[in-house]
Amino acid sequence: MNRPTDIIRLLLLSLLVGVLSISHGAMADEDPAPADPSLLPVFEQFGGKQGLDELMEVFMIKLVEDSRTIEYFAEADQKHVKAMLSEQFCVILGGPCTYTGKSMREAHEKLTINQATFNALVEALQLAMDERNIPFRAQNKLLAKLAPMHREIVTEP
Amino acid sequence: MNCTQEFGVRLLLATAIAATVSGFAMAEEAPTAAESALPEDTVAGSDRLLLTGGVSEVEGAAGGGLTPWAVIGGYGTDSQIGANAFLTRLTLPDYHLDVAGALVGFLDRVELSYAQQRFDTEQVGAALGLGQGYTFTQDILGVKLRLVGDAVLDQDRWLPQISVGAQFKKNDRAAVLQAIGAKDDQGVDFYLSATKLYLSQSLLANLTLRFTKANQIGILGFGGDLNDSYEPQLEGSIAWLVSRNVAIGAEYRMKPDNLSIAAEDDWFDAFVAWAPNKHLSLMLAYANLGSIVNQDNQDGIYASLQVGF
Numbered sequence: 001m002n003r004p005t006d007i008i009r010l011l012l013l014s015l016l017v018g019v020l021s022i023s024h025g026a027m028a029d030e031d032p033a034p035a036d037p038s039l040l041p042v043f044e045q046f047g048g049k050q051g052l053d054e055l056m057e058v059f060m061i062k063l064v065e066d067s068r069t070i071e072y073f074a075e076a077d078q079k080h081v082k083a084m085l086s087e088q089f090c091v092i093l094g095g096p097c098t099y100t101g102k103s104m105r106e107a108h109e110k111l112t113i114n115q116a117t118f119n120a121l122v123e124a125l126q127l128a129m130d131e132r133n134i135p136f137r138a139q140n141k142l143l144a145k146l147a148p149m150h151r152e153i154v155t156e157p
Numbered sequence: 158m159n160c161t162q163e164f165g166v167r168l169l170l171a172t173a174i175a176a177t178v179s180g181f182a183m184a185e186e187a188p189t190a191a192e193s194a195l196p197e198d199t200v201a202g203s204d205r206l207l208l209t210g211g212v213s214e215v216e217g218a219a220g221g222g223l224t225p226w227a228v229i230g231g232y233g234t235d236s237q238i239g240a241n242a243f244l245t246r247l248t249l250p251d252y253h254l255d256v257a258g259a260l261v262g263f264l265d266r267v268e269l270s271y272a273q274q275r276f277d278t279e280q281v282g283a284a285l286g287l288g289q290g291y292t293f294t295q296d297i298l299g300v301k302l303r304l305v306g307d308a309v310l311d312q313d314r315w316l317p318q319i320s321v322g323a324q325f326k327k328n329d330r331a332a333v334l335q336a337i338g339a340k341d342d343q344g345v346d347f348y349l350s351a352t353k354l355y356l357s358q359s360l361l362a363n364l365t366l367r368f369t370k371a372n373q374i375g376i377l378g379f380g381g382d383l384n385d386s387y388e389p390q391l392e393g394s395i396a397w398l399v400s401r402n403v404a405i406g407a408e409y410r411m412k413p414d415n416l417s418i419a420a421e422d423d424w425f426d427a428f429v430a431w432a433p434n435k436h437l438s439l440m441l442a443y444a445n446l447g448s449i450v451n452q453d454n455q456d457g458i459y460a461s462l463q464v465g466f
Contacts, residue, residue: 114235115204115205115236116202116204116237120204126401136399136401140359144312145312147312147356148310157236
């Protein structure tokens with residue numbers, strides 16, 4: 001083993017450590033429920049907290065019906081998931097709720113979720129919102145808040 | 158082989174290539190069905206959201222009707238391959254344009270496209286001594302690379318999705334093109350596109366900067382007596398999402414004016430696009446192409462059908 005190679009290895013290793021620590025530093029968890037009081041009219045279009053609770057019932061059925069998402073929800077504590085999603089959406093839409101769940105990263109880090117799965121979940125939510133007769137524009141206002149969460153939810157390319 | 162046959166053969170070929178690429182990837186998908194607990198590897202797929210691949214524009218790239226967008230065609234995500242084929246007809250008072258083509262999108266990163274345009278001069282061809290129904294045929298190979306951004310998911314960032322692309326164009330009527338003053342029968346367009354979906358407003362906007370020498374997008378060749386250098390041209394699209402399946406919008410495309418005997422105008426359209434599902438989309442537009450070879454006010458109906466695999 002010659003010396004220049006060792007030095008290069010050492011340099012590469014320290015670079016790697018540096019990059020990892022920087023990227024780790026940049027990965028502070030985002031607020032899982034960023035409240036936007038201006039969305040209160042949208043909250044009303046969703047039928048308030050009760051409307052969200054009812055939406056989650058339909059949403060969960062769609063998620064379990066879809067072969068792309070069933071594996072993530074069939075064995076899960078569905079009641080808990082529905083309650084957390086309802087709280088989360090309520091806070092985001094400026095409603096009078098408190099989100100008591102985990103960060104999006106914590107909630108998904110043990111799962112293998114790619115972009116296709118994430119989009120499948122969005123599609124299930126769209127179907128559920130359609131079924132609940134939530135206006136398309138109101139749907140999009142909520143989805144605009146949820147979409148960036150793909151960065152913490154999608155765990156693999 | 159006559160023109161119509163050749164056109165049919167090429168369309169068939171393009172469709173077959175798109176279907177084969179997509180089919181190959183699907184064949185790989187089969188074994189993983191059993192282990193569906195794991196996300197698939199690179200496979201044929203269409204798990205991007207409806208209409209987020211745009212439609213196939215008049216030169217074959219994914220975009221609106223008249224201009225490419227930064228989106229990668231097909232509905233493939235970053236681990237999927239998507240493909241589609243399309244047919245477009247543009248009916249004008251004195252001409253009609255038929256376009257057929259196909260594209261493949263790889264990993265939501267690279268798009269390869271092929272299109273063939275057939276521009277039928279109808280009576281004008283006879284009047285000019287070229288012959289009734291004289292047709293210019295142009296083949297276009299396109300490549301597009303997504304550089305940064307996600308037009309759909311990055312709703313909290315101002316940064317649009319940005320792509321660069323090139324369109325390699327070859328016209329089959331070199332002698333006639335030379336006679337009208339065009340400098341070349343082939344050329345390459347380069348473009349930079351930025352696309353952003355403003356989901357909370359249900360609006361999609363695209364801006365494309367194209368560097369081109371093409372006369373009437375290449376149907377009348379490249380370069381001319383007035384100008385034979387690359388000129389930057391701006392192209393814009395705006396679309397309002399009415400529902401998950403329907404978008405309405407308008408587009409504007411600036412064009413150079415290189416030929417003294419055939420002044421050309423900017424193009425614009427107003428469209429409605431309908432995608433009942435990820436395998437089918439239809440676009441209907443009013444398109445105004447201005448003056449084409451001294452026939453002014455060439456406006457008419459743009460109809461396009463796209464089939465996804």
